[in-house]
Amino acid sequence: MNAPAFPENQQKTAESAFGLFSAGQARHIFSRAHGSGLEPVVVEAAPRTFYIQPGMVNVALFETAEGLLLVDCGCAGDGPALLAAVRSVSDAPLHTVVYTHGHSDHAFGLWAFLEAGERPRVVAHENVPAHFRRYMKTAGLNARVNGQLPGPDGKTWASEESDFVWPDETYRDRLTLTLGGERFELVHGKGETDDATWVWAPDRRVLAAGDLVTGYLPNAGNPRKVQRYAEEWADAADAMAALRPEVIIPGHGDLVRGAAAIQDELGAMARYLRHIVAHALDGLNAGRTPDAIVESLRIPDDLARHPRLRAIYDRPEFICRNVVRRYGGWWNGHPADLLPAPAAARAAEIARLAGGTAVLAARARELQDTDPPLACHLAEWAFLADRSDPVAQECYVDVLERRAAAEPSLMAQVNFRVSRQWVAEARREGR
Known part of the structure; x- marks a missing residue:
């Protein structure tokens, strides 16, 4: 296949894929007090159509004769900056807000508009309310998986109905909104979630894709x-x-x-x-x-x-x-793993056969550059065989950190570094 005729521009746009990323905001994703701390990006993408980046996500703003259509509203902490960015380009009333999906970084900044006296209708796919309820049901799990820290109110994740701005109107497959005589087509698609919406503005040839394009x-x-x-x-x-x-x-x-x-x-x-x-x-x-x-x-x-x-x-x-x-x-298809022995028991037997956890740890370090996947297994067996062994603890963190540092994928990096959490927990248990 021939290379695309526009690789330089594609490469340039890909380099900013994570937006105005703030580690502090990422660790307090539901805190209204934690914005990105950076100046929002506002670009007129087409006439009366704005691309706004208040933090790690993007928002689309369509100005019509009947008011503003806002597609997504960012993280909770993005609310004030997003409000200011919107008002920097238009003083028209906020007529409608569309959630492209119910994720924590896309549907939680609207509170700032409500506190400023705006009263838009909120439209989303019919699965968004169920998504919000799942967030409430699994607040502890999500906070842990996403590495959240307590905000000023002590909360780490949305867990009460009042933490959400619920949709006023939902749809199943497609919905046409008409604002100021102009059509906006809302189309359901599954992707990262089962509640996704993309918005097509045919008169402007502009599409707000949400996380279906990133x-x-x-x-x-x-x-x-x-x-x-x-x-x-x-x-x-x-x-x-x-x-x-x-x-x-x-x-x-x-x-x-x-x-x-x-x-x-x-x-x-x-x-x-x-x-x-x-x-x-x-x-x-x-x-x-x-x-x-x-x-x-x-x-x-x-x-x-x-x-x-x-x-x-x-x-x-x-x-x-x-x-x-x-x-x-x-x-996984392996019969022994259908109803397996506890991981610690398996690791202890492997360590016994190998000659001890120190042998496993030493071999893990030998292999960490030439065979990182196998080195990770050996380091994990050493740690699980004796969670209190300082040599095994240090090896486990070091080998998995080395693997994470060499990994381009953020999801792989984050999950390799779960080893740090496990070792920290083991050290607390040993005190």
Whole structure:
């Protein structure tokens, strides 16, 4: 396949995929007191159409004769900065807000507008309320998985109905909004979530995609999150491409401009995801184990090297496992793992056979540069065999940290570093 005619611009836009990222805000995602601390980016993407980046996510603003249509509203802490950014370009009333999905970084900044006296209607897919209720039900889990710290109110995650601005109106498949005589098409698609909406403004040739477009490999395989939908994500990419938009305001990262660049990106995204889905299903239908399916996955070079599909957040292997989980369940196919011995008991027996945890730890360090995956197993066995052993603790943290530091995928980095949490817990237990 020939290289795209616009690689320099694609590479440039991909470099800002995580927006105005603030580690402090990321650790207090539901705190209204924690914004990004950075100056919001405001760009007129098309006439009366604005791309606003108040923090790590993007917001689309459409100005109409009847008022403003806002697509997403950022994290809770983005609210004041987003309000100021909107008012810097228009003093028209906020008429309607659309949530592209119910994630913590996209649907929680609206409180600032409400406190300022705005009373917009809020529209979302019919699954968004269930998404919010799941957040409430799993607040402790989500806070831990997302590395959250307590905010000024002591809370780490949204857990009460008053923490949410609930939709006033929901829809199932498609919904047409008319503002100031202009149509805005809301279309449901599954991808990172089952409650996703993308918004098409046909008169402006602008599409607000939410997290169905992000400037990096789709987050369709997050290892510690609920089911993702790679197959339907590809369908959504095709549906968006069929409209031939000239501008896409993505959920994260820079604007995507130009019909050719958009067709290239959406087409490549759909092919990438379908390649993984087909590989996983072929393996399941052939009776292969999940590990064998993932280990044999190969991504075509033109897709693996696409500048706007880099594996800097998710990984193709994780997406593949998510497809396997969806169609084939949670079991890894190994009979001994169906009702296994406790992990600590297995590790202790391996350590006994090897000659002790020190032997396992030493071998892990020997292999950490030449065979990082095997080194991680050895280090983990040493630690699990004796959680109180300082040598095993140090080895476990060091080997997994080395693996994380060499890993481009944020999801892999974060989860390799769970080793730090486990060791910290073991040290607290030993006091």
